Each structure stands twice: as structure tokens, then as C-alpha cells.
Amino acid sequence: MKHDLSPAVERARDAALGAADRNGTGVVRLTDWLLGLLEEDEGKPASLLERTGADLADVRAALGDRGDWLHPPAPSEYTIYAAARERGLVLRGDPALTSEFVFLALLNADAGFRDQLAGVGVRVDAIEALLDAKLYVAAPADDAEPVFVVPESTEHIDAARVVDANLNRAREAFRVLDDYCRFVLDDRVLTEEVKAMRHDLAAASARIPPALLLAARNTPGDVGTDVTAGGEYARESPSQVAAVNLKRAQEALRSIEEYGKVFGPELGRAVEAVRYRAYTLERAVLAGATARGRLAGAKLYVLLTGAQCVSSLDFTIAEAAAGGAQVFQLREKTMTDRELIDRAERMRRWTRDAGVLYIVNDRPDVARLVGADGVHLGQDDLPVAAARRIVGPDALIGVSTHTPEQVRRAVLDGADYIGVGPTFPSRTKEFDHFPGLDFVRFVAAETSLPAFALGGINLSNAGQVVEAGLTRVAVSSAIAEEDEPQPVAARFRQILGG
Numbered sequence: 001m002k003h004d005l006s007p008a009v010e011r012a013r014d015a016a017l018g019a020a021d022r023n024g025t026g027v028v029r030l031t032d033w034l035l036g037l038l039e040e041d042e043g044k045p046a047s048l049l050e051r052t053g054a055d056l057a058d059v060r061a062a063l064g065d066r067g068d069w070l071h072p073p074a075p076s077e078y079t080i081y082a083a084a085r086e087r088g089l090v091l092r093g094d095p096a097l098t099s100e101f102v103f104l105a106l107l108n109a110d111a112g113f114r115d116q117l118a119g120v121g122v123r124v125d126a127i128e129a130l131l132d133a134k135l136y137v138a139a140p141a142d143d144a145e146p147v148f149v150v151p152e153s154t155e156h157i158d159a160a161r162v163v164d165a166n167l168n169r170a171r172e173a174f175r176v177l178d179d180y181c182r183f184v185l186d187d188r189v190l191t192e193e194v195k196a197m198r199h200d201l202a203a204a205s206a207r208i209p210p211a212l213l214l215a216a217r218n219t220p221g222d223v224g225t226d227v228t229a230g231g232e233y234a235r236e237s238p239s240q241v242a243a244v245n246l247k248r249a250q251e252a253l254r255s256i257e258e259y260g261k262v263f264g265p266e267l268g269r270a271v272e273a274v275r276y277r278a279y280t281l282e283r284a285v286l287a288g289a290t291a292r293g294r295l296a297g298a299k300l301y302v303l304l305t306g307a308q309c310v311s312s313l314d315f316t317i318a319e320a321a322a323g324g325a326q327v328f329q330l331r332e333k334t335m336t337d338r339e340l341i342d343r344a345e346r347m348r349r350w351t352r353d354a355g356v357l358y359i360v361n362d363r364p365d366v367a368r369l370v371g372a373d374g375v376h377l378g379q380d381d382l383p384v385a386a387a388r389r390i391v392g393p394d395a396l397i398g399v400s401t402h403t404p405e406q407v408r409r410a411v412l413d414g415a416d417y418i419g420v421g422p423t424f425p426s427r428t429k430e431f432d433h434f435p436g437l438d439f440v441r442f443v444a445a446e447t448s449l450p451a452f453a454l455g456g457i458n459l460s461n462a463g464q465v466v467e468a469g470l471t472r473v474a475v476s477s478a479i480a481e482e483d484e485p486q487p488v489a490a491r492f493r494q495i496l497g498g
């Protein structure tokens, strides 16, 4: 039967037959065919090898010299051409007998021989990927336009290799972070954010066909696998493990973003969005841990407005602190700025003397000016990031929350604690909506960030808050309107579990 061979295939066949004649056996070996195909430096088989990272001279030398190799006989010409046509049809929709598909057919003809070739850097899967036209017009299912249409090129294999390695790195880092948020922080909001980031990264990377990523993978040939940095095996604490893996995820995402640009702008953009979220996550996870530390034992938080106190402010602070209140907030809503700064400075002294934390309500500027420990922000006050620029990295920032979404946002914005309420009708502030104890229950199950229930909490109903799952409360009238704040504060502490 006459086959319609390309000139390059004809030359390779003649070379193989000639080699068989010369060695006296008359048996044409796979080696003879391959050497025939690789004879031309500029030929497609040689260029495929080089594009996929193999050294042409090494491969030729191994085929020619390796006495320890098995050199199986080549299949019949008919079988070789049938396999080549089939590969050409599947990968390109074209059954023409050209050298690259005959090359591929020969590489796949004998598994043992293919393994020997892998030992000298011949990566059949990568060669197949380069020949696979589908890979270059891949588009995610929900995109109307192809995301990238490129000619086959070594650049894409190289970039896919970097992206593949960094996707694995990022996935592994996210897995470690998932464990930290879930088992160490016990925080559902953060755990779900890590999961969502993993999912979004996977969706973004689907823009590169998985077959291409797999084909580009070359772990044995990775010169970095046995290079370890000092300190890689030393971790002092779970939070250090989290910190290291947050950095690892960010670095891997940056690399995917940069090398992903080789496939078009969309991948870079989508991964950039995940990377920014990784920075936010870092703040939420790590600074949250510091804040958790500072507020670890804080159970009773007192909001004070001078005019509401039946005694003087300084007496109320000293007495409530002596009874066990640990955090005090200056909440003045009607003062001029001059009056406010004056009071805020005094309150700094009184709270320092009492050894308690001091938070200023609403005003990051005032908090910073008087050296308060932090600021409390409502939903209509400055956002966390803006306040953080004023108060600095070490100050505590609290956020009022009234809905599940506000809790999620506060956690991810890097709030250090949240106010949760209003729980009950309040004598201090009027409300027309009460998320109540159901919301307290939700918060208790959702986040490990310090969360203070507030709104109408007193000694009679504080137990219900504890039953609903929170053991921290913020109160105003229950302390400010008492002649003797100390025993009241002490009783709160008992109810809240010491």
C-alpha cells in the first residue's frame, strides 16, 4: 500500500532502513526510526524536543550510545502510520503523515522505551500538549470569547510549568490556612473565606487547560525540589505556621499572576483579585490573633457618657474597674471637639490609673491624639481601613454589627473585636430593630473574634446572653446609673464566667 508520506518522514524511513541493513540483522529498531527523525536540526521532531526542555544532543547520544538500553524493534510501517494518522486526526483534525505525528507514534510505541527516554528528558505528554490544537483555543465555559489563542510555542509550556508549580504551592498554602482558621481559630468566617479563595483561584486557573498544566509539569527535572531554605523545618507556633503560609500563598499568587499574563490578561486580573484578598486575610488572621490576645480575658466592657453617670466619671471608672470591668469606652455624642478632647485626655489618665483598656467611640482622630488603646466604629462611621490609617497598626478597632453580613465584613476588614446588638431594649439609645439573642447565637457559632453583646444588658438578663453563647458584654446604664458600680461589675463577672 502506498502511503502519502511527507518528505521528512520518507527521509527518516530511509535512514532507519539503512541502519537496519548496516547492523546486519535487518531488524528496524525504534532507535533507528527516532535517530532518522532527529537527524535534521531544524526538523519538527528536533524542535518539539527542544521546546519541551530536552537537550537534543543528549537524546541523540543516548539513542546512539546507550548499550545498557533496550532497543525494541519498531512496529511495522503500517502500524506506525496508522498510529500517526490517528494522533494527527485527534489532535489536529488532519490525518496527513507528517514527521511530528510519526515521531509521537514512535514515542508511544513501547512503554519501556518511553521510560528510558524520559530519563534523558523526553517528555511525551508535553510534546503531545504542544501538538494539541485544542489547548490553544481553550475558554472557560462561561466566557463567550476564547481566552487565549496562541500558536504552539515553548513560551507557553514554560509559563504553564511555572503556573502549575505555583498553583500547587498556593493550594497547599490555602490548605494549611484552612486548617488554622478551622481548628486553631475556630472561625467559620475565615475558614469560608479561605475556601472561597481556593475556589476562585481554581476558577481563574481553569483558563489554562488542565492538560497543558499537567503536560508542563516536570517534577523530576525541577532543579529546586532539593533546595531547602534555612528555617524551613522550624516553626514556633501555629500562628507562625499561618504567617508563613499566608506569605507563601501571596508569593505563589503573584507568580501565577505574572506568568499567567503569557496566556492573556484575564488570568492575571482574576488572580490579582485573589492576591489582594490574601493580604486582607493576612491582616484578619494575624492581627486578629494579636487582638484576641489583648482582649483574651476581657469580659466586661463599659460605655460611658459623662452626663449619664450618677457619680463622677473618674469614680465610675475606678469602681467598675475594681469590680472587674476591663474595657472602657468614652461615648460622648453631643460635645464640641474642644470639650471632647479635654474629656478624652482625662479619661486616658483615669483608665491608665485603673489599668484597663481605653476605647474612644466614633473618633479615630481623637483616639490617636489622646493615645487611647483603640477606637469603636459604627456602620456609619469611618470604615476600618480608613480608621486604621489614623490610629496605626497597634490600636484596637471595634466595629458594631447588627447582621450576619456585617459580621463577615468586619472579620475580613480586620476588625479587632465586634459589638453585637442591640440585644434588648436600651435606656441609653433608642432602636426600632432588635437582632436579639438569635443574632448573639449566630455570632457565637460563626466567629472567634472577641464579640461583645450589648443593648439593654443588665444583671437580670446577662445569663441569657451567656446561654446564647457569648461570654462578653458591653453595658452602659447598668453601670453608669449605679451608685455603687463595683459590686455590680463583680456580679457581671460572675455571670460571665469570671
Ligand SMILES: Cc1ncc(COP(=O)(O)OP(=O)(O)O)c(N)n1
Pocket: 301, 303, 329, 331, 361, 362, 376, 377, 378, 379, 380, 381, 398, 399, 400, 401, 418, 419, 420, 429, 452, 454, 474
Ligand atoms: C462596643 C460597642 N458596640 C457598639 C457600639 C455602637 O456603635 P454605633 O453603632 O456607632 O453607635 P453609637 O454608639 O456611636 O451611637 C458601641 N458604641 N460600642
Ligand SMILES: Cc1ncsc1CCOP(=O)(O)O
Pocket: 303, 421, 422, 425, 426, 427, 428, 429, 454, 455, 456, 457, 474, 475, 476, 477, 478
Ligand atoms: C450604643 C449602643 N449601641 C447598641 S446598644 C447601645 C447602648 C448600650 O447601653 P445600655 O447598656 O444602657 O443599653
Ligand SMILES: [Mg+2]
Pocket: 361, 362, 376, 377, 378, 379, 381
Ligand atoms: Mg458610632
